[in-house]
Amino acid sequence: MHNIAKIPFLLIVISCVFFIPVSQGKGWWDEKLKNPFLIGEGVLKVFIWDIYELRLFSKTNIYDRNDIFVLEFEYLRDTSKASVIKASIVELKKLNLSKTKLEKWEKYLEKSIKDMKAGEKAALLFRPNLGITFYASDRFNITIDNVEFANSYIDIWLGENTARPKLRKQITGQIK
Structure with missing residues (x-):
């Protein structure tokens, strides 16, 4: 009888562990993407070093380039x-941009990255047809309202011609 009494407690613990929303604890960007779904994740490796883990979140459980999403590092x-x-x-x-445009975009990066x-x-909060917001921890965010820059920058990871196609497939949920 003693073990049977533990079952409700175990069910509560299991519920807490497995049914906590993905957004819990991300308070610094989740106000822009309520109850996000984790689409996929992967690790950027350079030579033998793991640099960062990437996670792609969306409002739905499918990656859609025409909808708002967050790429978390x-x-x-x-x-x-x-x-x-x-x-x-x-x-x-690699996009063969003009020197002027590349210099302008480098200035965007200078103010947006730390x-x-x-x-x-x-x-990165990607908003199609609007721009991109850079977040770092909970104390830093910069929005760039330039659609061409936003699309080009996010394409580094999510574009069809990315230098890391396997990583793209992992974070877009095409492979686990």
Whole structure:
């Protein structure tokens, strides 16, 4: 009889563990995307180093480029602002942008990206036909209302021609 009394308690514990919304604890960006679904996740590796874990969240359980979504980064190692900007510019140069546009976009990155420590989180809130908001932890957010920049920047990870197609498939839920 004693073990039977433990069953309701175990059911409550299991409910708490398995039915907590994904957004719980993300308070710094989830006000923009209520009750988000985790679409997929993966780790960006450079040579032998894991740089960050990526998670893609959406309002539905399917990735749709024409709907609002959040791409969350959990840094696994200290990463400098300069290295993120440099890597971003390398990817953006592949788009054959004009020098003027590339310089303008580099200024966007300068004001939107910060040094990150291992364990810290950042996120990109993508709003189709509006722009992109950069979040870092709970104290930093910058919105860039430039649709072309937003699409090009998010394409680094989610574009059809990304340099990391396997990672794209993982975070868009195409492969686990």
